[in-house]
Amino acid sequence: MTYAAALQALADPTRRAIVEKLRHGPRSVGQLAQGFRISRPAVSQHLRVLSCAGLLDVVPVGARRVYRLRPEGFAQLRVYLEDLWRDALRTFDTPVLPAPSGED
Amino acid sequence: MTYAAALQALADPTRRAIVEKLRHGPRSVGQLAQGFRISRPAVSQHLRVLSCAGLLDVVPVGARRVYRLRPEGFAQLRVYLEDLWRDALRTFDTPVLPAPSGED
């Protein structure tokens, strides 16, 4: 059920942009905030959401905090969508008018 | 870029519940609305969002409209997450302190 938070986290465009930056490797908050029009605290809040969703990891390095993608979080989401996609394929073959009387 | 709308659509719990119902096969709006506390128009609005995101198909059958999962929509999301997960695995191996001077 943890994919729920992950989906909600990835629904926001800014958070997806943050994830895109992290695809290239670990980044500190300052590095991530750079290039965004929004304030740094706003970025912090987004990082919090992504972390709570299990999509990010934090490593304190001196005074700064380095974030990176957390494979396990994305793995769970991946599995969920994999199953969903499979069922979508399966139900796509079933006729649209199977049982107006007999409930499926 | 179509995965953006799909992610935003799947972020809502009610819409995920609708998708869960559709995993078992095509359903009419009335059938989908049954079992939800929210009103039928609310369900219609959710169906609209899911359809616009490319996750659902509609087939008019007489006076009713039968919805079903659209495999292609989920396929695109699947691919997006697949790549993301791969990058997450890759960047997870890179050291956290690679280049304080030389930008990655």
Place this chain on the structure above:
DNA sequence: CGGCTGCGTAAGTCATAGCTTACGGTAAGT
């Protein structure tokens, strides 16, 4: 020990998303 950098948190504002009721339009039944 100050001062500075880097970051998270709190409080408040504002836009958006989800819900409701009311309505209109099409298909089927009598």
Place this chain on the structure above:
DNA sequence: ACTTACCGTAAGCTATGACTTACGCAGCCG
């Protein structure tokens, strides 16, 4: 043709979420 079932849309309300500024706290350096 009238009624009923089924469904989408419009308008309005409200709660949630994203953003801002202000603040506080830990690490580094003189």
